[in-house]
Amino acid sequence: MRHIQQFAAKLILVALLSGCATQAVRAPLPGEPVADEISLLRGNFVPGTQPDGNTVLLRGRGGLVVVDTGRHAAHAARIIEAARASGQPVAAIVNTHWHLDHVAGNAALREAFPQLQVHASEAIDQALHGFLADYRVQLQALVAKPGNATPAAVAGWRGEIARIDTGAQLRPTQPVRASGSFSPGGRRLRLGLERNAVSGGDVWLFDPATRTLVAGDLVTLPVPLFDTACSGGWQEALGRLDGIGFARLVPGHGAVMDHAQFGVYRGAFDRLLACAEGDASADACKAGWLHDAQSLIPPQDVALADPLLDYYITHVLRADPVRRGKYCHKEPHE
Ligand SMILES: [Zn+2]
Structure with missing residues (x-):
């Protein structure tokens, strides 16, 4: 009997040691833990500076998947440092969209991990000839006549021009043309x-x-960012997201939320659009969003939300029909 007990104890010890050995091979994934082998590097979004989008790291057997790469060099450096600390190369970047605060770090990551593939929609091609080209013209005009701008502001404009000029490196190597499954780094x-x-x-x-x-x-906090949006199409897209059986959601800006919190976001979004279409004052629509989404907005972010709402309600949601429809397309979703 005693012999059997000793044997069982040995088996447990072996099991424990092998468990430790397995864990020892894998360094913890840097960043805020989101779920098993998924972490978040929060993007900066504070008044007076251009934002960085959130970056999400997902680890598979054969490498990391990096979702979005931020705008500033410091954010890309955080991603590269995190990847190196994780002990695995970046197998793939997924860009959620072409805005500079989500793609500009692609160039630095591709230099650090030349084998990686970039999965993204091809909408960036149109943007490089349209929105981003127009933005570059505006930036050049500012640099040419900076007036009383601070040297830091001028350096910021030059930085934006440099990011736009890396355009070819920001594009997808694997265009996403339809919804579907894929397994980068061995993670389905x-x-x-x-x-x-x-x-x-x-x-x-x-x-x-x-x-x-x-x-x-x-999904973005503290407010939806309507600059290049089709608000009605966006509303429908949120309905489709709601149908996905997710337990937690990582937004493009802001903190991780659960499905019930997403429901709060969606309701607040619907009411904001309805308010903007109605007769209420812009201030009332703003107050409505801040009230409806209050549980999702950290108190210190209200100061950031305030001017953004003023701008979007008056100059986008209540703009003339041409501006309102500028970014709406007829194509159905995939
Ligand atoms: Zn963004």
Whole structure:
């Protein structure tokens, strides 16, 4: 009997040691833990500076998947440092959309990990000839006549021009043209494509193993960012996201939320659009969003939300019909 007990104890010890050995091979994934082998590097979004989008790291057997790469060099450096600390190379980037705060780090990551593939929609091609080309003209005019601008502001404009000029390196190597499954780094994931929401080509990513949805700017806090959006198409896209069986959602800006919190976001979004279409004052619509989404907005972010809402309600949601429809397309979603 004693012999059997000793044998059993040995087996347990072996099992424990092998468990430790397995864990020892894998360094913890840097960043805020989101789910098993998924972490978040939060993007900066504070008044007075251009934002960085959130970056999500997902680890598979054969490498990392990096969702979005931020705008500033410091954010890309954080991603590269995190990848190196994780002990695995970056196998793939997924860009949720072409805005500079989500793609500009692609160039530095591709230099650090030349084998990686970039999965993204092709909407960036149109943007490089349209929105981003126009923005570059505006930036050049500012640099040429800086007036009383601070040297830091001028350096910021030059930085934006330099980012736009890396255009070719920001494009996808693997264009996402339809929703479907793929397995970068050995991790099975679903990609979805929305063509008529925030940017003309929004990609979301769902990890079925952990029921984690990475939504990009289809969900952003402290406010939805309407600059290149088709607000009605976006509203419909949020309805489709709601139908995905996710337990947690990582937004393009802001903190991780659960499905019930996403329901709060969606309701607040619907009411904001309804308010903007009605007769209420812009201030009333703003107060409505801040009230409806209050539980999702950290108190210190209200100061950031305030001017953004003033701008979007008056100059986008209540703009003339041409401006309102500028980013709406007829193509159905995938
Ligand atoms: Zn963004």
